[in-house]
Structure formats: C-alpha cells, structure tokens
Amino acid sequence: MDDQAVRERDARAYEAVYEAADFTELRRRYKNFVVPWTITFMAWYLAYVACCNWARGFxxxxxxxxxxxxxxxxxxxxFVxxxxxxxxxxxxxxxxxxxLAHGLNAKYKRERRR
Structure with a gap:
C-alpha cells in the first residue's frame, strides 16, 4: 500500500473517531474535570503568592x-x-x-483495517 493510501485510510479512521458520540462525551468529561480543578488550583496558588507579597505579617x-x-x-x-x-x-x-478511550481506540483500529 502506498503512502497516500495509508494517509487517506488513517484520515478516515481519525474522522470516524472524531465524529463518534463517545469522543464528544470523552472531551466533555475531561473538560468538566480539568477546568474547575485548574481554576481552583490557580486561585489557591495566586492566593498564596498574594499573601506572601501583601500579608507578610500573617x-x-x-x-x-x-x-x-x-x-x-x-x-x-x-505540593500536597x-x-x-x-x-x-x-x-x-x-x-x-x-x-471511553479504550472503546474509541478499538473503533480506530477497526476503521484502519477497512
């Protein structure tokens, strides 16, 4: 199989995974965890820095x-x-x-065999 055919087959497999409902759900779940925890940690870190700069007595x-x-x-x-x-x-x-990721990986492998 030539390189162009391999690239086209892989592109079709990636598109099939990207369009799957499980992929959308995976992204949603990931964002719903990461965004709030990132905001929480950054607020905690900035509070620490602010206190070190402006609440030296405390x-x-x-x-x-x-x-x-x-x-x-x-x-x-x-650190904790x-x-x-x-x-x-x-x-x-x-x-x-x-x-979800394992299911999408299996879907990708199936699509690549086509």
Missing part, C-alpha cells in the same frame, strides 16, 4: 514555639494539593475516561 506568624510559620505551611500545602489533584485525576480517568 505569613510570618509562627506556629507554636517552633521556627515553622504560616508561609512554610502554605508552601508545603501547594498538587499530588491530591493528580491522584483525583488518576482515579477519575480510570473510572470515567479510560473506558
């Missing part, structure tokens, strides 16, 4: 009798929140995205 407040202050706790919580969101996404993807 951020330098020591926790108990230690050298640990609010800024350090907030900074560590940035990143890992929590990643874990939530992994769980979400396994339950809600992967089944």
């Amino acid at each position: 951020m330098s407040h020591r926790i108990g009798d230690s050298h640990i202050n609010v800024a350090l706790i907030f900074g560590l919580l940035q 929140s990143t890992f929590v969101i990643a874990a939530l996404y992994g769980r979400f993807a396994n339950r809600k995205l992967d089944p």
Whole structure:
C-alpha cells in the first residue's frame, strides 16, 4: 500500500473517531474535570503568592514555639494539593475516561483495517 493510501485510510479512521458520540462525551468529561480543578488550583496558588507579597505579617506568624510559620505551611500545602489533584485525576480517568478511550481506540483500529 502506498503512502497516500495509508494517509487517506488513517484520515478516515481519525474522522470516524472524531465524529463518534463517545469522543464528544470523552472531551466533555475531561473538560468538566480539568477546568474547575485548574481554576481552583490557580486561585489557591495566586492566593498564596498574594499573601506572601501583601500579608507578610500573617505569613510570618509562627506556629507554636517552633521556627515553622504560616508561609512554610502554605508552601508545603501547594505540593500536597498538587499530588491530591493528580491522584483525583488518576482515579477519575480510570473510572470515567479510560473506558471511553479504550472503546474509541478499538473503533480506530477497526476503521484502519477497512
């Protein structure tokens, strides 16, 4: 099979997947997870940066009798929140995205054989 025929076959297979209702649903589910969590994380991050710049008294407040202050706790919580969101996404993807993606992959492979 020549390159042009392969490209046309692949293009038809991609179009069939793109036009499938499952693909639209996959994109919808992905956006419904990613957009709110991205906005939430960015707001949390910008609040941290803003507090570090303009609420220095609050951020330098020591926790108990230690050298640990609010800024350090907030900074560590940035890492924690990143890992929590990643874990939530992994769980979400396994339950809600992967089944659709596997079906679309099978559809693509079927279309390529035609």
